Amino acid sequence: MTHIGIIGGGFSGTATAVNLCRLCRGPLKITLVNRGFPLGRGIAYGTRNGNHLLNVAARNMSALADQPSHFVEWLQTRSEYRDEPLPRLREKFVPRRIYGDYLHGLLFSHTGSAAEKGIMVESVAAEAMDVVPSAGGAQIALSNGQTLDVTRVILATGNPAPSDLNIKGFDPAHPRCFANPWTDWES
Numbered sequence: 008m009t010h011i012g013i014i015g016g017g018f019s020g021t022a023t024a025v026n027l028c029r030l031c032r033g034p035l036k037i038t039l040v041n042r043g044f045p046l047g048r049g050i051a052y053g054t055r056n057g058n059h060l061l062n063v064a065a066r067n068m069s070a071l072a073d074q075p076s077h078f079v080e081w082l083q084t085r086s087e088y089r090d091e092p093l094p095r096l097r098e099k100f101v102p103r104r105i106y107g108d109y110l111h112g113l114l115f116s117h118t119g120s121a122a123e124k125g126i127m128v129e130s131v132a133a134e135a136m137d138v139v140p141s142a143g144g145a146q147i148a149l150s151n152g153q154t155l156d157v158t159r160v161i162l163a164t165g166n167p168a169p170s171d172l173n174i175k176g177f178d179p180a181h182p183r184c185f186a187n188p189w190t191d192w193e194s
Contacts, residue, residue, distance in 0.1 A: 015163035016041025017049020033125020052107030
Protein backbone atom coordinates (compact mmCIF):
# COMPACT_ATOMS: atom_id res chain seq x y z
CA MET A 8 0.00 0.00 0.00
CA THR A 9 1.26 3.48 -0.83
CA HIS A 10 1.92 5.49 2.33
CA ILE A 11 2.29 9.27 2.03
CA GLY A 12 3.81 11.22 4.90
CA ILE A 13 2.83 14.89 4.98
CA ILE A 14 5.05 16.98 7.23
CA GLY A 15 2.96 19.95 8.38
CA GLY A 16 -0.71 20.17 9.29
CA GLY A 17 -1.45 23.82 8.46
CA PHE A 18 -3.07 25.01 5.23
CA SER A 19 -0.70 23.30 2.80
CA GLY A 20 -0.61 19.95 4.56
CA THR A 21 -4.35 19.96 5.14
CA ALA A 22 -5.19 20.96 1.56
CA THR A 23 -2.86 18.25 0.27
CA ALA A 24 -4.50 15.58 2.45
CA VAL A 25 -8.00 16.76 1.45
CA ASN A 26 -7.17 16.63 -2.24
CA LEU A 27 -5.50 13.23 -1.97
CA CYS A 28 -8.70 11.98 -0.30
CA ARG A 29 -10.86 13.55 -2.99
CA LEU A 30 -8.88 12.62 -6.07
CA CYS A 31 -7.09 9.32 -5.35
CA ARG A 32 -8.31 5.78 -5.36
CA GLY A 33 -7.38 3.42 -2.55
CA PRO A 34 -5.66 1.69 -1.09
CA LEU A 35 -3.68 4.60 0.33
CA LYS A 36 -2.46 5.64 3.75
CA ILE A 37 -1.83 9.30 4.60
CA THR A 38 -0.06 10.38 7.77
CA LEU A 39 -0.09 14.06 8.72
CA VAL A 40 2.84 14.94 10.99
CA ASN A 41 1.76 18.03 12.89
CA ARG A 42 3.12 19.87 15.90
CA GLY A 43 1.99 22.89 17.85
CA PHE A 44 -1.30 23.90 16.23
CA PRO A 45 -4.62 22.16 15.63
CA LEU A 46 -4.87 20.45 12.23
CA GLY A 47 -5.91 22.77 9.44
CA ARG A 48 -5.05 25.90 11.34
CA GLY A 49 -1.31 26.38 11.52
CA ILE A 50 -0.05 29.77 12.56
CA ALA A 51 -2.07 31.70 9.98
CA TYR A 52 -5.52 30.37 10.90
CA GLY A 53 -4.96 29.35 14.53
CA THR A 54 -5.76 32.74 16.03
CA ARG A 55 -8.81 33.05 18.27
CA ASN A 56 -8.96 36.80 17.83
CA GLY A 57 -11.91 37.76 15.61
CA ASN A 58 -10.13 40.97 14.60
CA HIS A 59 -7.48 39.00 12.71
CA LEU A 60 -8.97 39.00 9.21
CA LEU A 61 -8.06 37.25 5.98
CA ASN A 62 -6.20 39.51 3.58
CA VAL A 63 -8.13 38.09 0.62
CA ALA A 64 -11.87 38.39 -0.09
CA ALA A 65 -13.95 35.27 0.58
CA ARG A 66 -14.64 34.74 -3.14
CA ASN A 67 -10.96 33.85 -3.68
CA MET A 68 -10.44 31.58 -0.66
CA SER A 69 -11.78 28.19 -1.74
CA ALA A 70 -9.36 25.41 -0.78
CA LEU A 71 -10.68 23.37 -3.72
CA ALA A 72 -9.36 24.65 -7.04
CA ASP A 73 -12.09 22.93 -9.04
CA GLN A 74 -14.82 24.46 -6.84
CA PRO A 75 -14.00 28.19 -6.69
CA SER A 76 -17.14 29.16 -4.75
CA HIS A 77 -16.78 26.38 -2.17
CA PHE A 78 -15.66 28.65 0.69
CA VAL A 79 -18.47 31.17 0.10
CA GLU A 80 -21.02 28.35 -0.06
CA TRP A 81 -19.62 26.97 3.20
CA LEU A 82 -19.86 30.42 4.81
CA GLN A 83 -23.56 30.51 3.90
CA THR A 84 -24.10 27.45 6.14
CA ARG A 85 -22.89 29.36 9.22
CA SER A 86 -25.43 31.20 11.32
CA GLU A 87 -23.42 34.45 11.47
CA TYR A 88 -23.49 34.75 7.65
CA ARG A 89 -26.92 33.28 6.92
CA ASP A 90 -28.56 36.67 6.31
CA GLU A 91 -25.60 38.22 4.48
CA PRO A 92 -26.45 38.99 0.82
CA LEU A 93 -24.32 36.84 -1.48
CA PRO A 94 -22.65 39.75 -3.35
CA ARG A 95 -21.53 41.27 -0.04
CA LEU A 96 -20.47 37.91 1.41
CA ARG A 97 -18.28 37.21 -1.62
CA GLU A 98 -16.35 40.46 -0.97
CA LYS A 99 -16.08 40.03 2.80
CA PHE A 100 -12.75 39.65 4.61
CA VAL A 101 -13.72 37.10 7.25
CA PRO A 102 -11.82 36.31 10.46
CA ARG A 103 -8.87 33.96 10.07
CA ARG A 104 -10.22 31.66 12.79
CA ILE A 105 -13.32 31.04 10.65
CA TYR A 106 -11.12 30.02 7.73
CA GLY A 107 -9.37 27.67 10.15
CA ASP A 108 -12.78 26.17 10.97
CA TYR A 109 -13.33 25.70 7.23
CA LEU A 110 -10.03 23.88 6.70
CA HIS A 111 -10.49 21.76 9.81
CA GLY A 112 -13.99 20.78 8.67
CA LEU A 113 -12.82 20.00 5.13
CA LEU A 114 -10.17 17.67 6.45
CA PHE A 115 -12.51 15.70 8.64
CA SER A 116 -15.37 15.51 6.15
CA HIS A 117 -13.09 14.24 3.37
CA THR A 118 -11.14 11.81 5.52
CA GLY A 119 -14.40 10.21 6.64
CA SER A 120 -15.66 9.65 3.10
CA ALA A 121 -12.20 8.54 1.92
CA ALA A 122 -12.33 5.49 4.18
CA GLU A 123 -15.01 4.06 1.86
CA LYS A 124 -12.39 4.13 -0.95
CA GLY A 125 -9.73 2.42 1.17
CA ILE A 126 -7.90 5.63 2.05
CA MET A 127 -6.80 5.82 5.68
CA VAL A 128 -5.79 9.14 7.21
CA GLU A 129 -4.04 9.52 10.54
CA SER A 130 -2.27 12.32 12.31
CA VAL A 131 0.74 12.19 14.57
CA ALA A 132 1.29 14.98 17.11
CA ALA A 133 5.07 15.26 16.81
CA GLU A 134 7.79 17.14 15.00
CA ALA A 135 9.60 15.59 12.06
CA MET A 136 13.26 15.58 13.03
CA ASP A 137 14.79 13.94 9.96
CA VAL A 138 13.88 12.33 6.64
CA VAL A 139 16.17 9.57 5.42
CA PRO A 140 15.85 7.79 2.06
CA SER A 141 15.15 4.09 2.41
CA ALA A 142 14.28 1.16 0.17
CA GLY A 143 10.92 1.92 -1.38
CA GLY A 144 10.66 5.48 -0.05
CA ALA A 145 11.80 7.24 3.09
CA GLN A 146 11.84 7.03 6.84
CA ILE A 147 10.65 10.01 8.89
CA ALA A 148 12.17 10.27 12.38
CA LEU A 149 9.79 11.93 14.85
CA SER A 150 10.42 13.88 18.05
CA ASN A 151 8.47 11.30 20.06
CA GLY A 152 10.98 8.57 19.15
CA GLN A 153 8.79 6.92 16.52
CA THR A 154 9.70 6.48 12.87
CA LEU A 155 7.38 6.37 9.90
CA ASP A 156 8.18 4.26 6.86
CA VAL A 157 6.56 6.02 3.91
CA THR A 158 6.51 5.68 0.16
CA ARG A 159 6.49 9.45 -0.46
CA VAL A 160 7.14 12.56 1.66
CA ILE A 161 5.42 15.90 1.17
CA LEU A 162 6.98 18.90 2.92
CA ALA A 163 4.27 21.37 3.93
CA THR A 164 6.06 23.19 6.72
CA GLY A 165 4.78 26.72 6.08
CA ASN A 166 6.74 29.90 6.46
CA PRO A 167 9.74 30.11 8.77
CA ALA A 168 9.82 32.67 11.56
CA PRO A 169 11.04 36.11 10.45
CA SER A 170 14.78 36.65 10.66
CA ASP A 171 16.31 39.43 12.72
CA LEU A 172 16.73 42.76 10.98
CA ASN A 173 20.32 43.77 10.47
CA ILE A 174 19.91 47.55 10.52
CA LYS A 175 22.38 49.91 12.18
CA GLY A 176 20.81 51.40 15.32
CA PHE A 177 17.88 48.97 15.32
CA ASP A 178 16.96 47.73 18.80
CA PRO A 179 14.97 44.46 18.67
CA ALA A 180 14.25 44.83 22.42
CA HIS A 181 12.41 48.12 21.86
CA PRO A 182 8.82 47.84 23.19
CA ARG A 183 7.38 48.87 19.81
CA CYS A 184 9.24 46.12 17.97
CA PHE A 185 7.34 42.91 17.24
CA ALA A 186 9.99 40.74 15.64
CA ASN A 187 7.60 37.81 15.17
CA PRO A 188 3.90 38.72 14.88
CA TRP A 189 2.92 35.06 15.35
CA THR A 190 4.55 34.60 18.77
CA ASP A 191 1.27 34.96 20.66
CA TRP A 192 -0.80 33.13 18.03
CA GLU A 193 -3.90 32.54 20.16
CA SER A 194 -4.58 36.21 21.00
